Amino acid sequence: MTTPEHSRLQEITTQQRKWRRWGPYLAERQWGTVREDYSAQGDAWGHFPHDDAHRRAFRWGEDGLLGLCDNRGLICFAPALWNGQDDRLKERLFGLAGPEGNHGEDVKESYFYLDSTPTHSFCRALYKYPQRAFPYAHLRRVNREAGRDEPEIDLIDTGIFDDDRYFDVEVVYAKADVNDLLIELRATNRGPDPAELWMLPTFFCRNTWDWGDRTPCPRMALQAPTPACGAHLAMDHFHLGKVHIYMDVPDEVLFTENESNAAAIWPGATNPQPYVKDAFHRCVVGGDRSAVNPALMGSKAAGVFRRTLEPGQTWVVRARLRLDDPLADPFGDFSALLETRRAEADAFYDAITPRPLGEDERRVFRQALAGMLWSKQYYHLDVARWLRGDPGQPTPPRARLAGRNSDWKHLYNSEVISMPDKWEYPWYAAWDTAFHAIPLALVDLDFAKQQIGLFLREWYMHPNGQIPAYEWSFSDVNPPVQAWAALRIYRMEASSNGRRDRSFLEGVFHKLMLNFTWWVNRKDAAGLNVFEGGFLGLDNIGVFDRSRPLPFEGRILQADATSWMGMFCLDMLEIALELAEHDSVYEDVASKFFEHFLYIAHAMNSMGERGDDGFNLWHEGDGFYYDVLDVGGRRMPMEVRSMVGLIPLLGTGVIEASTLQRSAGFRRRMDWVYANRPELARSVAHLPSADGQAGPQLLALVNEERLRRILTHVLDEEQFLSPHGIRALSRRHLEHPYVFPLPLRNQTPPRVDYEPAESRSFIFGGNSNWRGPVWFPVNYLLIDALERYHRYLGEGFKV
Template sequence: MSTKRKHEVPDQQEPKRKHVEEPDQQGFTRKNAEVPDLQELKKKQTEVPGQQEPVREKVLDHIYGNKFWGPYLSERQWCTVREETLGNCWDSTSYEKITHDSYRWGEDGIFGLSDEQQKLCMGLTLWNGKDSVVKERFFGLTGPQGNLGEDVKELYFYLDNDPDHRYMKALYLYPQTEFPYTDLIEQNKEGFCHSAGKGVFDDGHWQIIVEYTKPESDTILCRYTVTNISTGVQTLNLSPKFWFRHDHDAKHMTDVSCFQVKGDESVVSVSYQLEPDCCYATYKLEVKPGGEDIIEWELLPVGKPSYIDNSSDVIQEWKIKAETFYNSLYDCQWSDQEKAVAKGAWAGLLWNKQFYYYDVDELYHRGQAVENKVKTVKPGNWDVMERNIKWRKHFKAKDILSVPDKWEFPWFAAWDTCFQMIPFCRLDPDFAKHQLLLLLSERYMSPEGQLPGCEFNFDDNNPPIHAWTSLKVFQMTGETDLNFLFNSYCKLQKNYNWWMTNLQCSDKYIFYGGFLGLDNISVVDRGCPPEGYSIKQADATAWMALFALSMVQIGIELTRHNFPSPGDIQKDLIKYLKDFLCISHQLNKDIDNGGMWNLEMTFYNDVLVDQLTEQYIPIQVRSLVGLLPLVACGIVNFSGIRCTEELKQALQTDSIHVCDITCGTVNFSGIGCTEELKQAFQTDSIHVCGVIKVRSLVGLLPLVACGTVNFSGIGCTEELKQAFQTDSIHVCGVIKVRLLVALLPLVACSTVNFSGIGGTE
């Protein structure tokens, strides 16, 4: 490792740099660390005379993939479920206390990097000379403290990143006055307080731009550009920080990773009592008003050529390559402002990757902290902790995950991941597919087929959109990766069966799911209904309709490509298609008949069911829950798949015709429909002329101009009354017209195309 100061302030002596011995490929002397060690590899080289260099290069290529180093450091590890020791993550530690405690499951820092297994971490440390603590991580409010839940109270921005993290850029604004830690906590008790507090930047601040580049997959080059935004000369203490992740069992800890740090050659400090796992290179910067200073450092394997003397050219080269990558994604009609917004959003996705380590069984086996350790894990009562206890036997996460936000939500949620992978597949299709399959793997999904919700409670069900996302990613990436689609389909069958078995109400094809994560504020706790009642949920039922429809669409794609065996998949298609129709049919029944449609409100409602009297009590609230039945729509195209006889028979019966369930286009052209099939669909509004035409949303657009016109109290003239007295509109104080909520029965819109499948007579 080497550091370099590019712009020195006159008459200021540069601090003596700490030199770190570099016996291994990371550049740090260590004991018992699990960082990949090349010592054994060097021994193996001697076993192949004359081929030492090629073998070494091959091994290095295997160890250092393009994504070996990345922005995998969390921005908040404190107050997470993984670090709780008292059964309540918010009380187990705090922003202030963590400076004296060690983490057990990860690390955090400011714009930090690490390797894929987070053995070695690096981040930025700052001190303005005024704060009571050194700034090593971003500050924010915990869940109980924040007026809106957990809430970061710093100003920082992700500016650039690329899929392989070859060039990364971010900006942090650091006050030059004392940071208002206490004030922010107190002010948020009374109401919402903006990030960093009011007026905290009025007397000046530091603008700190952090840039990373990887000229090679095993080399990191970093530049800090510090600008003084104030009217006077200001001083800033800046320290690049390097440390090993604490990954030892507190019960059995006998040794820890350590650095041997050399200053003066006559002194070597190696101590287990003085944070032996950390190394800092400290600079005290005095910067004029509007001036800037630059600090650079480099991390590379022993024996590799250095890039730090040519850093400006190297950073600029990879910055241009990142810009070229983004230019390939922009729509040609976008303005510069629109491009900037898109780039910021994509950069945010790429920065919010995180090393996520959570082994539920191992957590329960970790005991009290060893005494006489100056810095170790906080003692806890491990015997009473019951969170996620049902997931002990199989849940073992130790992966790089895309998370919603590395500070406010530094954990995965199954359906958040699904939504994140839609834009992610434009940036890095392989990563998007890997994330989706990872959540379906045996280390995440339960043996019964349940997907974990989030770490606060894995039993909380997220909306089952995994099938929909897998299909979208397949379609957005060229419809060529059939292995990905088939693997997803096979694993999703297990998850589908779990929903059908465990979350189906007594009224068949109606579902409940509990929290579900969308309509978080309800008049009842949907995860725990009142005693003596069960709950039927309109959104859970709609999500299951979408799940079934997505499985139909995936099955058709696989069958169309004859992958792997169309006969087996078509048997499943019949099941999923019938499930979809039955769910839609049941959902659209009125509440008194076991459905979810409230005739009085003309809206979908959740329903409480009295378990003694079996009385249905609608939760009469207009919310997103009642709109979600509209999501279960799509295009089902059977053309070109050579349907089996069984599938043909299933499609050419009354089972496909459920009155007023589906709206869309069902295309029978080219299959020679029987008279019986035609007659089945010949109603007042549906006729067969090659194509069955039914009502669609296009025909509903004239209804956007709808509302309530209130004439009460104005003394209407006879002429005005007569003008409005028509067959469908009358004036009785208020003119009543149809509202869009009355159209919600049109929930399951789809196109079923039978052309080209050779229909039987």
């Protein structure tokens, strides 16, 4: 493919040009994160609340409204808006903190990611800004008063958009060159009456100078006016060099410093200098001219543009950010460049969109990828520094040194990462990122591969081999899907351009061997090949919060943890056999994973046959896999029909006949195991070819008989099958909730109910719900596994 966007991607691959240096990497919420929490008790929401965000400097990042920044988050841009009614500028998206919402944290805004190319040479997003006063207090009150059985109250439910009294504010970014950014704000009055709007295109430097590192504070300064633009700002940045910012003719340009207004936040504190982060709020909204720097310089600057818009009228404000040399006429080629990049984005998506898709489906495909690309975020955290605090700042409580993430002092993150959501989840989760890499590979293979490899680097992965889960607890455990994702991306690239990037696959494989060993050593406590992984990304799916100790002495033997490990084995087996095509050393490693898979399969399916008190993850009466509770040697299945019992289906893999023919050493070992370990061989199905010769082999945790029984539940509309996919919890529990049968001291027995929408429990904050909704990533894996079964079982297999 030879579109201009493809050429830019190739220039990245060959390291000719850094087209990814700038992008929509600005977080949409930095407040309320673990990174900004320095409290003794780990109260991230309370330590840095929303109402402090406009006046308090962030330590580890920045946020803004549909903004952009460089790939180190040093120079940021985001629009600020004011409708003349609000008590503050709209600088960031508003939402409820975890304890404020009846279903946990929740953004209460209306905004949309519209378009983006993978190099962010062209991006569009839309924010709907009410013309009435934004109902901050009302949203807090009504959601606080609502019970867990009631739905969330969202912004549109307040009537704020009635009569279309809002502005559509479209943010458009385009790249004239690697370090030359075009910014266009397009505001349209959708209401029936004239309405006044202030737009403040705001440029600010992340505060890197208040933390005792002697980093200089970069300051923008207003330059002499020229006929070619309304305002020209310039700055010498310690890392990015010469920076020039141009704007259309503003009413004025405001300057301040991106530093905390300590006097307004902490009783008795004073400000070292008078110009602080909330200056523009105090000046524009409150009329306090003393808040801004009359010397027209600072680390935060904004042009002020004010206009009354007639109904249906659109108003455009332009800006341009450029490194290195200044421009004599920054807006002379602006419109032409913007339209060129828009046309190039059209050409790129026309080239990559599957042809069978209709016009509506093509738009969905493009906007879905825009959502993925807009969800990149610069993420910064040095855990050792975070634990001990900064020179010149208050010393954090000593309890933190043995508290949250204290075992992760090696971890240093300073990269652009694909986030689950830049407001509700503005922190990575290891398995989420692995899933994200698959759709991202459709548009940017190099970035997708980089995301997989990043979490395996020594400044992420623990020295013991554990992959960090997420900032609330890096020691929690996500399902080990990195090998699956790496292999899928490897095959996607081979299919799209014929390249087999073995160096990528080999590098990932070696690091994942460390992770596999960590799982075996840490999560198979009894050495039975039955694993305990904790919550494993399924949040509130269990009877108990699986990320915490049980409220009594005991442990949970997890069907899903054991199944994920079976899938991990097969993925590593397939990678080893792929690498063995060019290096026979990997055949021995493939044999290791083959045998380990058989041990896991045998443990899952035949444990009771070994005299282990009848213990089995498979429940013969129900035809389903359950977690098993072990209390002092007494074992009982926890009979919740959930995705936990479907994960065993994912442990399937096919070894091609051609692979067996070229891997003679592996084939000999496999045949020996079949001949000498018949109890293990029952977990393997043989698929003969049409000509009677040896065909591919299906390895599966679940045999044909059990597959049929599980699928009777899966394909039942009264259980798992919904119009939109497979539910995470069987609908059977609507009428038959699971109630824990053993008595608990001073505690109501926990129960699991079918909850198809918002969660009614506060496990994991109540924001996510695995007790009914359809989760696409695991549905994708299920479909993938069923396709492999179909290849083996053929059309004759019926349920």
